[in-house]
Amino acid sequence: MISQQLEQLLKAYKEGRMNLEMTITGIKNKLKEEDLGFAKIDHQRTLRNGFPEVIFGQGKSTKQVVSIVASLVSVGSTVLVTRTSEDVYKVLSSKYPNCEFNELAKTIVLPAGEIKPTGGKVAVLSAGTADLPVAEEASVTAEVMGNQVEKIYDVGVAGIHRLFNRLDQICKADVVIAVAGMEGALASVTAGLIDKPVIAVPTSIGYGANFGGLAALLAMLNSCATGIGVVNIDNGFGAAALATKIINLKKNNKNQ
Amino acid sequence: MISQQLEQLLKAYKEGRMNLEMTITGIKNKLKEEDLGFAKIDHQRTLRNGFPEVIFGQGKSTKQVVSIVASLVSVGSTVLVTRTSEDVYKVLSSKYPNCEFNELAKTIVLPAGEIKPTGGKVAVLSAGTADLPVAEEASVTAEVMGNQVEKIYDVGVAGIHRLFNRLDQICKADVVIAVAGMEGALASVTAGLIDKPVIAVPTSIGYGANFGGLAALLAMLNSCATGIGVVNIDNGFGAAALATKIINLKKNNKNQ
Amino acid sequence: MISQQLEQLLKAYKEGRMNLEMTITGIKNKLKEEDLGFAKIDHQRTLRNGFPEVIFGQGKSTKQVVSIVASLVSVGSTVLVTRTSEDVYKVLSSKYPNCEFNELAKTIVLPAGEIKPTGGKVAVLSAGTADLPVAEEASVTAEVMGNQVEKIYDVGVAGIHRLFNRLDQICKADVVIAVAGMEGALASVTAGLIDKPVIAVPTSIGYGANFGGLAALLAMLNSCATGIGVVNIDNGFGAAALATKIINLKKNNKNQ
């Protein structure tokens, strides 16, 4: 069935109904589409997004994760597993000894060759100690996607001198990821101080009227500062992926 | 009926079943209790709280407000009307020419003699231009209750240098009232910079995911800084009343 | 007082405690700080952000808007007034005949000289006719900030062929702004099709369980596609400002 579809794709290209780029994407999709029974893996995402393969580990059994990893490794992708556990790591590391577990971020990285640098720099800011798991998820993701990462942790606004002490470093980044729970004010204060895009990540850190991160989320959406894009609560991965897409704009420009 | 109750109060005091302070309060309550049909006015509040009489104007007809004012003025109280309108002012000013209308705060003050100073200083901070009505309600209230008021407006965290330029003034206050809508970060940043109690007033200013002030309210309740007490959304009056109770502690202490 | 502060700034620079950029910003702040009584205008924002001056018109009286405009025009800024009305326009246009009113977006632009192009292209997508006011606010803002704008309206996912018919145009943009109310699916579908950053703007369009834009907001935050940054409900201005900050990264890179 797939060869038939390929034939059509090529014909379509030859007859001018499809442009070069889309034909290539199409061919890649066809070649790589596999059905593991429980999930269709998007091998082509790597090529389309310039990203490694990412497995969202939450809600998947160890067996499922191992099976998807095997499929991805077989085609030579760097693999990032997020929201996973030490148990999964133990199983994977027996098979892939070079895989790396980040205990805070709960991520596993299986590198495949050199990571192609984006040439961009991402500053990952976090407000408090308790925000570190999310900040680390953002940092690991940004690194594995080829960015230089500057970690600027524990700079919450209750002691604002800590943020100011690090302003020089922050200003040198292309994109800033501001990770904060509780009242989430870090995003507003940072965006008011610098000219770069700020990606705000509310975290579910806090208690009481925090309501699982709602307080920080609303604060970030209502920021009085401009230049802030908000991602989902605790979504360190998503923030880093967005940062990479932004930096790729700059990179592509260089090559023009 | 009232004389009978008084008799009991006095007997109770004589027989030692009631202490001096409570007997006095009781007598005042009895003497002043009047029934206007639609509201029992707490004349004794002035004495108990060291406050002027306050009429919450919202939802009351002009006629109702005028009638309550008349009752209060007759016993010599300074009167503060909040959440009122220019229409009410026009009616009142024809009768009480010295009453003052604050157009932003929508307050009317009818002074009765000198205001007894508390000896304390309240700094009222506001984040943006749109927060001014609430900030002014707090300022008017704090002044009419005998405090010295320092207005430090338009110091929102998106341009944090504006706040820092005023830090000297802020530090000299006994109590700081931080009025902010949108993400409400002003309270956290301020409380992290100073040692004084901060009363946070979320405002309903903003749009979209602000949800009528909920965003700022949650942010203030979840502040990572210590020393913040939060009042209801847009409750400038309540913030000033709390500030006055706090300052009265200090004042009473002086007299010890 | 200001001259004294300037002196300090220069000394600080001379002694190497402050870098060139921050010293310049500092000087500008000092020179331009003015107090109009109800708002401190950040003249320096233009320079810091590469943005025109923006006045958020909602909740301000015509008199207030005119007064702020006069102050800004006097220093030669291009001025953008958002969330304003035809009434304000009538007053302003009598004084500044070249100002432009966008009826849908409810914006007024007072141009001051040529707008400096960013060299970037922003595609503004909208799902339905009713989302147009927000989409237009984004478009006007993006244009006045120097971007080339491609308007791709009425491409909601209920008739997905409409979106596909415009994919070529969308792919040529540097940044995509996806404006959608109701179920807000436009952002997810678009981000799944292209490699560029997508700024999602939920709108309050809809009824019933839309809850003032909450439905679209939550959908956009929970997108299964990567590369989406969300701004506040109906915040077309904020989306365009973020897009410009992103594009400026690329532009700055060109000049390196």
Add this chain to the structure above:
Amino acid sequence: MISQQLEQLLKAYKEGRMNLEMTITGIKNKLKEEDLGFAKIDHQRTLRNGFPEVIFGQGKSTKQVVSIVASLVSVGSTVLVTRTSEDVYKVLSSKYPNCEFNELAKTIVLPAGEIKPTGGKVAVLSAGTADLPVAEEASVTAEVMGNQVEKIYDVGVAGIHRLFNRLDQICKADVVIAVAGMEGALASVTAGLIDKPVIAVPTSIGYGANFGGLAALLAMLNSCATGIGVVNIDNGFGAAALATKIINLKKNNKNQ
């Protein structure tokens, strides 16, 4: 008491006060009503709805489930247990060796004779791997109710080509069940592409601002596409039951 009620029912029919259909239902109700102490089992539901007996397992002890199953099996019903566990299955399978456990769906089916086919086809779509438990509950239910089921899993809108690759299959179904968590856009996109009724099942899959499925639920209710009926979050069973009622319309029509 029951025989007395039956007598009345028959008299009522004879005298024309009750039509044929209602009398039959009434008799069935009376004959089968049993009181197990903790639940009255609606044996008559099978006949009224053309459905097997269904036990909602959540919150019931293994002992309770076994007791209800025994009662139902004794009258020859096919039994479907939803939201159950492997533990319950182990107990039941020792007694009823032909019962089937679906590990993903957490369902047990105890077949009783041939399932009477409805002659209809239900396509069950799911957005992501994590939505499978709910999708499988819908599939198992639809099958046990006599429908032909086409499973079209992992076709979320972030990679919309996956959905399009399966459009042919989807179009052949009478009713489509669209199961999706996160932003729930699958329902809108599908309903915009086909002419058949779409039953949307939001799932609680996701995190952060997903709020237990609220995001997907609101998105589906606010769909800009027509022809969507929404069921409760995670209610795969309810979606299949509704699909069967719809398909029975068609079937009944055939027999007219």
Add this chain to the structure above:
Amino acid sequence: MISQQLEQLLKAYKEGRMNLEMTITGIKNKLKEEDLGFAKIDHQRTLRNGFPEVIFGQGKSTKQVVSIVASLVSVGSTVLVTRTSEDVYKVLSSKYPNCEFNELAKTIVLPAGEIKPTGGKVAVLSAGTADLPVAEEASVTAEVMGNQVEKIYDVGVAGIHRLFNRLDQICKADVVIAVAGMEGALASVTAGLIDKPVIAVPTSIGYGANFGGLAALLAMLNSCATGIGVVNIDNGFGAAALATKIINLKKNNKNQ
């Protein structure tokens, strides 16, 4: 440009890459696509959905509505305008004297030739007098889409005998639309009594803890009865459109 696309569509069909039905739809789309500047009208929807053209009037100016109507009438469509006003009707009726305004439903119908009957019957139930506008919107829509409509109004569960008095009529319908505000129990009770699919429409009728229809919406989603699909609050139109899609299944079957 369009002719070129058509050519491709035909070629695609000839070469077997596209089936008959999709090719026809494609051709229709191309032929009819028009751009009114503010909205792309989906002329092809009529053909795809067997529906008249529908204009959602809310948020559109009279001028916009009139312009869209003109475009639709020119291609011979029956037009339904929902959420409109008497003012729009006055303008339209001067131009199209045969158009019909439903004061309760706030709908306008401009008939174009005979409506093709679906052969199905829809019962529209409403709980109280105040739910009538939504019930009427459903009834008008269902009729203009070719269904026979049985209106069974004011049968709320507080006086359940009213519902039972009408059960005979209800049982004869193919699909039941249950419109209810307040506690929304009508849907559950009805679905428990009959075997047909029930489309539940929560209304925003009520006050206090009704929260704009949320109470009825949640009740309907949590129904203990099976066979209920819920649409958005106040969405009478959507309920009728879904009912029509369901009935078309039956109709198509007849023709097989």
Add this chain to the structure above:
Amino acid sequence: MISQQLEQLLKAYKEGRMNLEMTITGIKNKLKEEDLGFAKIDHQRTLRNGFPEVIFGQGKSTKQVVSIVASLVSVGSTVLVTRTSEDVYKVLSSKYPNCEFNELAKTIVLPAGEIKPTGGKVAVLSAGTADLPVAEEASVTAEVMGNQVEKIYDVGVAGIHRLFNRLDQICKADVVIAVAGMEGALASVTAGLIDKPVIAVPTSIGYGANFGGLAALLAMLNSCATGIGVVNIDNGFGAAALATKIINLKKNNKNQ
């Protein structure tokens, strides 16, 4: 200190400042007030309310419960422990062999002499099997407070004939307690059928958009039937206590 207070109470009575009833209550309060360190037990509640002593077990340690029970038993009260566990029962029963554990309701009753009958009858209705724990808590409470209890379980509105089959019994009760989760329609339907006060108890039974009982709670508050008073979610105890207060009105009347 207590003897001094008593003296005052008696003096007050003698001098006519306190009526007989209040003096008695006062004396009881004084005599029985004990401080266990972690809770002041209201021994006088029994007398004031005609209720047994009730211990809310949730959040209290076994040790705390045993200690409070001992204190209450020592003064001869019947004791009801709600929201407790089998573990607490095991400890208590070793000391008080006649105490009774209700496994569904999670209540323990320690009877002390005959319960004084109220002479009233309470019908406790429940919608589904899963609502039984709450219904049983109401039943146990109502019984221990001296009411005759009629349990009418599993009469949810999805099979409304089950409710009608029991109407005779329901009509004989003085007060009806309607316990229901999911859509909570049982309260509305029942209140529409009978003339007696209905106390509605929403339960947290359900899933998805049930939101922990919110759906049933809102439905009950918005009932279109009159004569319903709502208590907190899962508050079977509170419903029975209210029912008893209502029945006591009737009883007191008998004695007049």
Add this chain to the structure above:
Amino acid sequence: MISQQLEQLLKAYKEGRMNLEMTITGIKNKLKEEDLGFAKIDHQRTLRNGFPEVIFGQGKSTKQVVSIVASLVSVGSTVLVTRTSEDVYKVLSSKYPNCEFNELAKTIVLPAGEIKPTGGKVAVLSAGTADLPVAEEASVTAEVMGNQVEKIYDVGVAGIHRLFNRLDQICKADVVIAVAGMEGALASVTAGLIDKPVIAVPTSIGYGANFGGLAALLAMLNSCATGIGVVNIDNGFGAAALATKIINLKKNNKNQ
């Protein structure tokens, strides 16, 4: 059709399938059922509930109200219109000069003969001046239903001596209705002081985090005092109707 139904009812009774009471109700229903086109008026409610006829005026046009009133007056009912306006009153009073308008409560009463006293007393408490409209709705309703009403207004807990001053009166009531907005504490405090059932009516009075009465509603549902039944926000009518049902228990008892 109706005579046919009556025949059946009588036969059913004769044959013993229906008891006396239900047959009477049935006959009344049949005799009085009228269809005004937009609402079926429940004439029989009066007889069933011992209530006057009540028209919920909100959302009904003056014309609709007048039409329903005429229908009800024609059968000799006392009529209560709630949530109406002075405009409706003006129209009605021209036709029925003895009708009475309560400006605060926004109610109209059209008396028909003597109101039959229940023999019970209802105390209506309100916390503040702004709660009066709801308290008056409760008072008017309770009176028109035959109860003696004691109005105890402006006894909010911020000045708790006001409540205590009225305790004697409160204790003499059979049922207490506690009307309060803001923090709604009046219900808890009152229920803790007396032995009678308390019906709590949250009002939407307040601002900010009051969220339209949600604050008071939640407070009343979570009361730590027993014996409280809660009705919908602002539902003064519902509280009085429930009070009457409770009092009727007592009355019926007297007659036994």
Add this chain to the structure above:
Amino acid sequence: MISQQLEQLLKAYKEGRMNLEMTITGIKNKLKEEDLGFAKIDHQRTLRNGFPEVIFGQGKSTKQVVSIVASLVSVGSTVLVTRTSEDVYKVLSSKYPNCEFNELAKTIVLPAGEIKPTGGKVAVLSAGTADLPVAEEASVTAEVMGNQVEKIYDVGVAGIHRLFNRLDQICKADVVIAVAGMEGALASVTAGLIDKPVIAVPTSIGYGANFGGLAALLAMLNSCATGIGVVNIDNGFGAAALATKIINLKKNNKNQ
């Protein structure tokens, strides 16, 4: 790096660009700043706030807590660990035998020398037994910060005589902390009785419509009494810290 920064600070002071107070703070910050890898400990907070060092234990591993404690003890601070566990206590007490664990409050205190008294008195009120953990957290914190603490527990408003019995004690405090779950009325009633500032702490105690403390939180924010500042749900620590800042005002005043 630090010595370099100090040099700058001193120079800045010498040249008059920094005042004495800020220079001292700056030097303290620099000297004490340490980086433990996962958190920057604010040693200077003690000095700035007059507080002991506080470690928020929730979400931190035992290892992390021990490491931070060691760092703090090394500089001679009194340390308070909140939201910790007996397990952490066991580890700490083996190293620091004089540390004290409060089982209810889940706090550990490691005293370092005498605590400097503030000279103020804090009354901590709690409504019920279940609120004790939060009340104890407030009490422990207030004590360790140098205040005299008066514990007035179990004085909820359902038995208001308990509160009145303790009024004398309450009146002697400078600041009152009112801890209450459920309907949270304790704060309003208390603030209405006394002249001192009341800090309201809602607790998550309760069930059902309590929604994790939301009910009490909203009640406290909407209090009809003046002089209340609200902190986050369950934030006993925050209340005590605010109380201390308030009391320090008074203390500082004494020294003037």
